[in-house]
Amino acid sequence: MIRIPTWTRLGLWAGAAALAAGSALAQEPQPGGSLSIATVYRTVTPLSFDPADWNWKFNQDMGLVNEALFAADLSKARSRGGKQPFISDGYLPSNAIRGELAESWQMLENPLRVEVKLRKGVMFPEKKGVMAAREMTAADVVYSYDRYNTSPKKQAGYYDYIDKVEATDKHTVVFTFNKYFTEWDYRFGWGYYNAIMAKEVVEAGASNWRNANGTGPYMLSNYVQGNSLTFKKNKDYWDSETIAGKTYKLPFAETINYRFIKDESTALTALRTGKLDIMEAVPWSAVDELKKNAPQLKWNRWLSTLGTFIALRVDTKPFDDVRVRRALNMAVDRDQIIKTYYGGNAELLGYPMHPDYTGYYEPLSAMPASIKEVFSYNPEQAKKLLAEAGYPNGFSFKVQTTSIHTANEMLSMVASQLAKVGVKLEIEVLEYPAYLSAMTTKKNAPGYFMSVGLTNPTTSVRKTFGTGQTWNPSQYTDKALDAKLATMLHEPEEAKRQQLLREMTREVLEKSPHIWLPSPYFYTAWWPWVKNYGGELRAGGDRPGPIHARIWVDQAMKKKMGF
Template sequence: MPEPTNFDSGLRGQGGALVDTVYEQYMGVDWTRGPAGSGVTNFASGANTLEDNYGPRIAESWETTEIGVWVLNIRQGVRWQKTSTDAGRLMNGRQVTADDVVSSFKRLLAVPTSWMNVGQPRAAKAASIEKTGPWEVTIRTPVDPMTSFTWLIQGAGFNRVYPPEVVAKYGDMGDWKNAVGTGPFILKDYVVGSSMTFVKNPDYWGRDLVGPGKGNQLPYINTYKELYVPDLSTRLAGFRTGKIDMVAAIVADDAKALLSANPKLESVTYMENTPWGITMRTDKQDLPFKDKKVRQALVLATDYQAFNDYFGGDSDFDVWPINKQVAAMYEPLSAMPQAVQDLYKYNPEKAKQLLAEAGYPNGFKTTVVVPSTPGERVDEVTVFKEMWSKVGVDLAIDIKEPAVYNSMNTARNNAEMSYRLLWGAYAQQLYFSPFSTSSTNNPSYINDPAGTAPFYADLYNEVGQYIFIDMPKAYETYKKLKPVALEEAWYIMRPTPSTYILWWPWLKNYMGQGNGPFRFHQSWIDTDLKRAMGY
């Protein structure tokens, strides 16, 4: 797991260290749709449809009386954790109320640095909440209902329920020792650069909804530890020796070596829903990228087959704007118009021709911002650099430390190009975040300023007619996006390699459903089996 950047995730616009362990949202991933239930979604890469996120949490049930109006019925019997800290004593295990939900929501709306306000300022500014019954709250989101659902209702903006008395006394939740939530685990200890240790919340409200433990009190695990082991070889050694029960985000070569050496290991393979790619400042009139021919030339100058070889022959470049795991919204490149298909076939001569037509017969120089860690990001951009040099494009690599790099990406203020994660998950695509003017998820400035690419705003409005009303129709309408977006060549994609999750068979009721904390609520360790296997 990555080192936490802060412990007040909702307020400070970054991180997420205690999400789903200590702090809970109104609704979240519906475990009954996962591999222990219907199997509709395996959750290895996250939720893949809107319906995957309808699972009840603090809100026992909810309804939309009209588009943009959300009535939440707050679960009774949920209690604040009884921790041994001053903050825990302040809350004293009292019952969570509708007033707590209102207080948390208003707090995040009021602070400019909250992730709600940073990520979706228009939606946040227009939102409001009120208590409309003893156990009922009503949230109104008149701007962009789909965006608002994801960020303000479902919880993408780290919208969790925070303890109001603790906030009132300490100002924020930035000190980990003040962490008091409603979740299945209590934060017991944090060692900077090493680990976070959680213990079971004995008063947790949740029960196992499906599978062999259906009806049981959750969580099963008494102690849950997140280790920060940035060195891959150390992480794999810990897993190999049984000191680590599960590892995620393992590349194919390493995974295959582990599986060969330990045939009893369990595994699943998946693709990350947030692919990497090179973004361009298409808003700057003095840069080449304003010209579609230049962007198309860069696509044609990218040898995706060679990139696939770079990843050991186990990758897919047909991953944007959505990949094949999001089946309801996906159409393959092979179904696109022939001209679009041809654009994604390596053709350096055609690339040179387009550059010449755009006024760059000898190519041009440009700079891409790249994070310093992990080191493979620089290696990957070096592959782009070598390919593009063959058509006269001289790509300089500007390596930035993580804090500077992340700040630049949030503000979208890189000078020319940036190598970064791109939002390809279903939710961000349905609310067109990568195509929405000033969104932080729109690093190539598509339709920014507004009106420069009206197709995307028009299609967003068309899809929006069916959101929460006829989702199959919404998914089908969304498919109009891909051929246009690919032909416009807004991003130069890096192929996404297959990724593996591996776990030992003693991790029970775990079926490869990702590595987010909520995935372990329903799991337990079979200590007898672990000993029998010699660990």
């Protein structure tokens, strides 16, 4: 018998009892005003407006428009008196999830299935030329799932644990499983590929932003390529926010603008001059000057949820030899990178885990000596290993990166360090679409420099090191690891999953398919007129929409401050 976690049996939003914590959060909200936000991915413009393209960035861009079955329970945020930072790109602890389009849900057996009861009266608003206003129903959930599952761009194996999805009545959807799968809620409930779409939008052309329409708190009103997404309030939105015991209709701001600004200095100037209300990812190097020139800004510091590395194609010589891969790691002086490139504002993690993953994360200090050796700067040992592998004079190889990568200067620093052991990096800079395509089509160069979201503890190892996975630029393959991954993903006991993942993390670090690099600290900055906000970044798979919908603007304060 499968032990069903309590939260899946109950499936109810815990409510907003902690929302009154903090005087700023307890003020009377003011509707209206406008928010301008440079999100975490301010350098990456929308990749597609059709979620069936399996576009990882869809939730980031369209999470104000399209909702999912589940989302983060923001009453559990630290800024509201809870314990959750809500920073991770794809991690929600099981006790910090609420129903969004789902009102309740329960896991049942014989057959194993999840029965979801949808909220009644949730509306798709009218969109001229696309659809009339109508209620969202179970048929929309089934349609959306089927469309993801049959998309030619679908990630292989993503829904293999699901036998069928049925609408058993107008407001009930049943997901029938062929086996227990620990990521079920993430994969179809609150993760990256589960936005609920209306068939009318698809028939009008889902790839055209002008046709976008969803049940969310905002409607997309304009898109200026390379510049901004503009959203206007959906006046028929269903949800509300409870502050200091009083309930208020959402959303609060009249309009929200997501700004795309590739140039860092331009973005920082926009923040300093109040043209941006929030900048979600401020580099550490800019913080002291901003605190001096704009002392009223509020701040939240967080450790990057991205893993930064140079992936080494293990199916390509010389990287099919573990000695070469370990040698390149030993040739990199990470302490120098942390000190000189990051000014001390970085950490060396037990990648691919993150310290926020309590019970899953193991610090390098607790690792065996053979793994600590990989992370220790030892150019002489690196030369010895290269000679043993048949490369006493070193070699050269191509490394691909993208023009929008903010750490390309660090890549040049790594190249300089590797040159000291005779290894030359040929750096190729690509525009992001070409760069991403190289990896997804498995045509990437022997070296591939990237920063990629760790996502969550049960996904991180699989997506980066599982055989044939899309986000596996090293083309790493290990049948024993794949078998352990399969066991872990079907294990209902979290303690056992944690143990398996700690073991797998050690195995991957030992074999070093990447040159592991430090993870920096970032800061989120916002002006004090931004209310009901504490620096949270995601309420699901890279989805800030529910957070932004709950922000209100103290317009009188903004005017008094001269903005």
